[in-house]
Amino acid sequence: MKVVIDSGKIGITPSYIHEDFNGIEDLIGFANRKNENRGFLFVSKVLGKHIPVTPTEMNKVYSVFSKELSSDSKAFVVGLAETATGLGAGVASSLENKQVYFQHTTRSILPHAERWFEISESHSHAVSHIIYKPSQEMLDSLIDVENLILVDDEITTGNTLKQLAKEYLKVLPNIKKINIVSLLSWLDDVKFSEFKRDVAEFCKEEGLVAPELTQSFLFNGSFEFEPNSDYKQELPKSAHKGASVLDCSWNMGRLPVQMKHVVTTDYVTKIEKIIASEGSEKEISIIGTGENMYLPYLIASQLEISGYNVTVQSTTRSPVVVDGKVITSCHKIPMHDNGLVEHYIYNLNVNKLNVVITETGSKSEKEAYQHLGYVL
Template identity: 35%
Template sequence: MSQTIHLAAGTLNIEVHKAHLPLNDLLDFASRANPKRGYLFVSKVLGKHIPCKPSTMRDIYHRLATPLLEVPGSVIFIGMAETATGLGAGVADSLARKAKRRDVIFQHTTRHRLPVSEWVCFDEVHSHAPDHILYRPLPAFQQRFAEAQTLVLVDDEVSTGRTLAQLGYKLSQKLSNIRQVILVSIVDWLSPEQKQAVQEKIGRPVSFISLLEGTFSFTPSPAFRPSLPGKVESIQPALQALPQTGRRGIGMGEKSLIPSGPYPKEHKVSVVGTGEFQFQPFLWAEWLEKRGFDVLFQSTTRSPVQLGGPIGESLSFKDEYGEGVDNYLHNPPRSGDVIIAYEHAELARNHNLPEQLGGSVWGVDRSASQDR
């Protein structure tokens, strides 16, 4: 199937080769305020730029986890910041649930500084954000990392494979027992030649799992000249990460607990995650939806997107960590009960997003846990 999409930034030509779900069910398209890459594939199922039902997100997690049910363990999942911190955790969670496995560990890369040892650092070619950092796992997980046989790298879409190949290579050098590396994405745009290059870079058997495979080309418009913030540097004091956020590892499939969030006052509810902090707010949104609430989930982002097409409105504000970085909430909720989730309650003190949305603040670090 071929499709041509005309954007302010230029023209996208897409060829779909294989799809488990239709292209238009998975993606929309927008112009990106980034001269390195003027187009953006806007996921309809990620819960990021477009609000999404938690049940739809869980279906995506289950679909991507199903081919992994029999992989040898331990299984290490790495989600890419910021877009796939929630996706990676969700797929790992679904694998642990579906296969009743207790050997699944999830961790995500981050763009934030922690007061602990860095393990792996690498850059993302088309991003204006800081380099990815992967911190040394918590002591409780280090032996399971060392013994792991399967490494699963998760991103929402793979267009060149270079970033994941960098990470796969560096981790394969550190984890000598890895027998296979699996790249999981909602959409895979790699050509056979690019997949071969990823395989050669990583130096281990590599396989690919996605819901849609295809190729695309982009012809930029010379009239499109976006301005972009400079390279973002991390200047805030070192962040004290919560153990359950995933920056240093989470054991999936053990006794599953979700944070107990605020109970909505209205039937219609929007739960908003902030930046990399997506999975725990998603679990609360999912819990509410299962109890009959009309719930949508979305999260803030560093990614500037031009208005138009799937982006009807966009709020701009400084980040909650005190870096002075422009953040955005695309397609913000304008009705119902709005709950904005922060991993630390104090992050909301000088953050004006709750005021812009008229929403309530949920500091997850002060929440009790509740059986899922």
């Protein structure tokens, strides 16, 4: 398969596609990034980020992984920020294990939380991943976890997940199995064998028992990118590259939690009142903000169960080119964080009833999103 976009030519060689999907076109589109380091972007059609997705479509993905990963052992699921926070939580909530714990890496600074460790992404403009230390009570629950599940939307080199695996092995030494989970994996058998060998050597050096390592994915293959020398797109000066200071009560995942039922009744009631006041049968779009993807999914899912036509998507730090195809529109969101920076929402349908679900509910946060629609 060959795809030509403004930034260059992408050649894809598939090795595996999950039987519930017809091909890679079911999972991704192809877009151009405003980034001199990597000019292209695989845009997920099932993640609920750049492209609006129904809760049913998202739950289909969670169910696929649940069937593969569920076991009798205690599980600790970790999603990577920014794009896989919701995916990680969705996978965690779908597991049939009796005890499931969840955490996601973050680019938010929590004033009253202690950092456990940090890792970095070499290919990204983004700040390091911050991993916060659990409370002593939570740590006591996690210390005997044997199954670690690391979740990302896409794995290219595996270096970030390798760093993450090593750091968790240092602090949770009873881990016996690590599942690497992704929508797209570009790691073939040779590269994944190198991944496993590297982790095993690390464990030997640290005096740890090397865990079993497995991969779960919807698509596996390889790709080549031939850049277009005429394509010139630099990272905008207004792009959000630093960590954000965040102080809110809703920190599910930034601090490790045990997965449990999350009540969304208040949100759904407020949205149904908005629907009634509109007096129309508009389609509904529930919009998350940055790492805040799981709660909007739950709200959208409840609305869908109630019979509403609803999709979910979220804002992002990632600057992408509007091409009129995969990325049809871009709305900028001004954010005051050590100066004025921008976040973005793509493919927003202004004719829908758009409802933004914020994390803090503060006046300044609501004002930042009010041009998109209703803000809760």
